[in-house]
Amino acid sequence: MSKQLNIVRSPAVPLNMENVDTDQIIPARFLKATSREGFGKNLFRDWRYENDDDTKPRKGFPLNNPVYKGKILVAAKNFGCGSSREHAAWAIKDYGFDVVISSFFADIFKNNALNNFLLPVTVSEGFLQKLFAAIEKDPATELEVNLQEQTIKLPDGSWQAFEINNYKKTCLLNGYDDIDYLLSIKDDINSYETKRAFQF
Amino acid sequence: MGKTLFEKIWEKHVVKTIDGGPSILYIDKHFIHEVTSPQAFNGLNKRGIKVLRPHQVVATADHNVPTLNQHLPIKEELSRLQVEALKNNCAEHGIELYGLGHPYQGIVHVIGPELGITQPGMTIVCGDSHTSTHGAFGNIAFGIGTSEVEMVLATQCLMQTKPKLMRINIEGKLNKGVVSKDIVLYILSRITASGATGYAVEFAGSAIRSLTMEARMTICNMSIEMGARCGMIAPDETTFIYIKGRKFAPTGEEWDKRLAYWKTLYSDNDAAFDKEITIRAEDIEPMITYGTNPGMGVGVTGHVPSLSEIDEKEKPSFEKSLAYMGLQPGANIKGRKVDYVFIGSCTNSRIEDLRMVASFVKGKHKASNVEVWVVPGSKQVEKQAIEEGIDKVFSEAGFILRQPGCSACLGMNEDKIPAGKYCISTSNRNFEGRQGPNARTFLASPLTAALAAITGEVGDIREYYKETELVTN
Numbered sequence: 001m002s003k004q005l006n007i008v009r010s011p012a013v014p015l016n017m018e019n020v021d022t023d024q025i026i027p028a029r030f031l032k033a034t035s036r037e038g039f040g041k042n043l044f045r046d047w048r049y050e051n052d053d054d055t056k057p058r059k060g061f062p063l064n065n066p067v068y069k070g071k072i073l074v075a076a077k078n079f080g081c082g083s084s085r086e087h088a089a090w091a092i093k094d095y096g097f098d099v100v101i102s103s104f105f106a107d108i109f110k111n112n113a114l115n116n117f118l119l120p121v122t123v124s125e126g127f128l129q130k131l132f133a134a135i136e137k138d139p140a141t142e143l144e145v146n147l148q149e150q151t152i153k154l155p156d157g158s159w160q161a162f163e164i165n166n167y168k169k170t171c172l173l174n175g176y177d178d179i180d181y182l183l184s185i186k187d188d189i190n191s192y193e194t195k196r197a198f199q200f
Numbered sequence: 201m202g203k204t205l206f207e208k209i210w211e212k213h214v215v216k217t218i219d220g221g222p223s224i225l226y227i228d229k230h231f232i233h234e235v236t237s238p239q240a241f242n243g244l245n246k247r248g249i250k251v252l253r254p255h256q257v258v259a260t261a262d263h264n265v266p267t268l269n270q271h272l273p274i275k276e277e278l279s280r281l282q283v284e285a286l287k288n289n290c291a292e293h294g295i296e297l298y299g300l301g302h303p304y305q306g307i308v309h310v311i312g313p314e315l316g317i318t319q320p321g322m323t324i325v326c327g328d329s330h331t332s333t334h335g336a337f338g339n340i341a342f343g344i345g346t347s348e349v350e351m352v353l354a355t356q357c358l359m360q361t362k363p364k365l366m367r368i369n370i371e372g373k374l375n376k377g378v379v380s381k382d383i384v385l386y387i388l389s390r391i392t393a394s395g396a397t398g399y400a401v402e403f404a405g406s407a408i409r410s411l412t413m414e415a416r417m418t419i420c421n422m423s424i425e426m427g428a429r430c431g432m433i434a435p436d437e438t439t440f441i442y443i444k445g446r447k448f449a450p451t452g453e454e455w456d457k458r459l460a461y462w463k464t465l466y467s468d469n470d471a472a473f474d475k476e477i478t479i480r481a482e483d484i485e486p487m488i489t490y491g492t493n494p495g496m497g498v499g500v501t502g503h504v505p506s507l508s509e510i511d512e513k514e515k516p517s518f519e520k521s522l523a524y525m526g527l528q529p530g531a532n533i534k535g536r537k538v539d540y541v542f543i544g545s546c547t548n549s550r551i552e553d554l555r556m557v558a559s560f561v562k563g564k565h566k567a568s569n570v571e572v573w574v575v576p577g578s579k580q581v582e583k584q585a586i587e588e589g590i591d592k593v594f595s596e597a598g599f600i601l602r603q604p605g606c607s608a609c610l611g612m613n614e615d616k617i618p619a620g621k622y623c624i625s626t627s628n629r630n631f632e633g634r635q636g637p638n639a640r641t642f643l644a645s646p647l648t649a650a651l652a653a654i655t656g657e658v659g660d661i662r663e664y665y666k667e668t669e670l671v672t673n
Contacts (some may be wrong), residue, residue, distance in 0.1 A: 013313065016513060016516070016518070017517055017520070018517045019393055019493050019517060021395070021493065021629075022467075023610075023629070023631040023632070023633060023634050024631065024632060024633070025632050027611065027633075027637070028263075028611050028612035029611060029612055030609045031235050031263075031612060032235075032264065032276075032278035032279055032281075032612075033237035033278070034239065034242070034284055034285050034313070035238075035239060035242065036239050036242075036346075046633045046637055046638075051637075052637050077394070078393065078394040078397070078427070079276065081393060081394065081397075081427060081493070082329065082424075082425075082629060082631060083328075083329050083610075083629075084236070084327060084328055084329040084331075084343035084344060084345055085235075085236065085345075086236070086239075086327075086345035086346040086347060087347070104394060104397065106394070106397060106427055107397055107398065107427065107429055108329060108342075108343055108344065108345060110348065111344075111345060111348065112345035112346075112348075115345060115347035116346070116347065117538075121211065144434065148419065154488055156398060162563075162661045165220060165221050165222065166219075166220040167218050167221025167222060168219055168221070168358075169218065169220075177347070178348075178351055178359050179243070179247070179347075179351050179355070180348070180352060181223065181359070182351055182354065182355040182357050183249075183354065183355060184213075185216070186355070188215050188216055188224070189215055189224075189226070189355055189357055192215040192226055193226075193356075196226075197212070197319070197461070198458060198461070199458075200228035200229060200256075200319065200321075200322050
């Protein structure tokens with residue numbers, strides 16, 4: 001897993017469905033592993049294959065369409081809703097995506113993605129439709145996501161800025177994770193504990 | 201200006217705040233289970249660190265356990281390995297485990313409250329989105345991913361950005377036959393499956409105040425289905441009476457001290473919310489879902505929306521959803537045949553849910569076209585059901601009373617609904633494949649599910665209300 005992100009330039013895979021839940025991203029029956037690796041092969045399993053058979057790819061599903069490839073997944077509104085399973089973020093990252101773009105992400109998924117160096121980029125509904133249209137017109141359209149500048153650009157020069165909090169941005173740019181940070185403030189945590197009103 | 205319930209608890213748990221970034225939030229209780237914890241323990245081992253506060257962690261096995269013959273070794277190898285990994289990790293790190301065979305084992309969101317571990321004013325997390333359930337006691341409780349499980353195990357803290365605040369008021373008196381599951385499905389049908397994303401939601405109003413703790417838990421449980429960070433209800437006498445005397449409830453002076461604090465946990469009159477919605481309780485009828493997200497619900501006498509009622513942009517998702525469900529736009533739901541009835545899950549598997557079902561089913565028999573699974577939420581619920589004779593009501597009705605676990609809620613363990621079959625389910629998600637590949641789910645209350653078990657089709661419980669003294673919440 002690449003533990004650093006800055007500029008991602010790549011064509012994108014479009015998934016123009018709203019409310020894609022984490023059960024679709026990775027069905028529960030594939031959550032039995034005790035490691036973080038290898039979930040990519042079952043990404044979108046039931047949309048990708050007929051009758052749970054990985055020798056029978058479903059025609060029409062974007063991941064099975066050879067014209068679409070790249071490190072960026074473009075998805076419609078409310079992506080990643082439902083279960084808190086981090087396996088969803090692991091599966092997307094393991095498949096080879098570094099960025100997911102949508103007009104709206106579910107909360108827990110967004111955190112899980114950030115904790116796995118998978119960048120969730122929220123754009124306006126209008127810009128999202130523009131992205132879908134551009135990819136449909138030319139699947140080779142290269143998008144540029146620049147974390148340092150917090151921008152996403154299309155080859156025609158149109159662009160949009162996106163939000164990310166400074167702390168998380170620093171983490172992604174430098175490959176730090178939250179646990180490193182939390183372990184570094186042990187004294188603050190100890191002193192909070194001694195002042196707690198109730199030892200719940 | 202006054203403070204909201206959420207703010208009062210949040211502020212007491214902030215260790216520090218990073219400029220332009222998240223807050224470091226202290227976590228009082230951490231529940232873990234077999235599916236989302238093994239990678240977190242692996243992470244700790246790699247870093248060579250131990251669990252910081254093992255006594256603030258409670259573990260159980262629920263997602264991946266069989267619900268028949270629990271005394272035998274788990275047949276499926278990967279499931280068995282996962283349950284064993286939990287056992288080993290808990291032993292190594294000194295964490296209390298209520299695993300298979302333990303009298304406290306059960307669904308993590310059922311056992312926390314019933315053991316008195318869940319209390320007002322706490323921060324509670326678990327690697328499961330339905331952790332929002334615990335908010336019914338007036339605490340901040342939310343689901344987290346595995347990296348966050350690792351953070352809490354290592355430091356008892358999490359990085360969190362303060363969410364916006366929403367209050368949903370349910371005012372007035374509920375109609376007969378309408379229970380808490382109908383309230384939450386109704387809210388979802390109004391605000392959609394993303395209507396509360398980015399918000400912590402407080403449920404309030406006279407109809408909420410009149411509910412039992414079990415009923416309140418059902419509502420907070422499904423606040424995640426609206427996308428909410430957490431759901432919560434201010435604690436009151438109902439809450440305090442429920443907690444008192446439970447296994448891990450405080451006693452003596454400590455009880456008095458905590459109770460005095462708990463009584464301060466409510467949103468002040470002049471507290472500000474970013475959004476507020478008020479719903480009239482009498483507008484709510486028994487609900488059922490027709491689609492593949494929990495926001496796609498209607499009253500049982502209603503119909504699937506016709507295409508003209510759907511936004512152009514949402515049509516592809518809507519049509520895909522109906523194709524999956526095998527339903528036509530504009531179709532009636534009432535009268536639809538079902539093949540399976542599932543009564544269980546962290547939404548509706550508490551003793552009160554089982555009592556509700558039994559009160560309707562007593563003396564009746566299931567329809568010949570359905571298979572009925574009742575899965576108690578915990579060993580304690582199972583024990584109580586047997587003590588009250590509810591098990592006999594079910595066996596006489598032809599229902600199968602299974603053993604505690606998440607069961608057919610999530611299509612992970614052995615309990616799956618076969619492809620193409622319709623299941624009326626008291627669980628929380630009707631996503632594609634949720635109950636098994638190509639299984640079709642109608643979400644409903646325990647009463648509406650019980651009615652379908654008897655008649656073999658979706659019906660309106662209100663038509664039967666006079667016939668029997670139903671237990672409701």
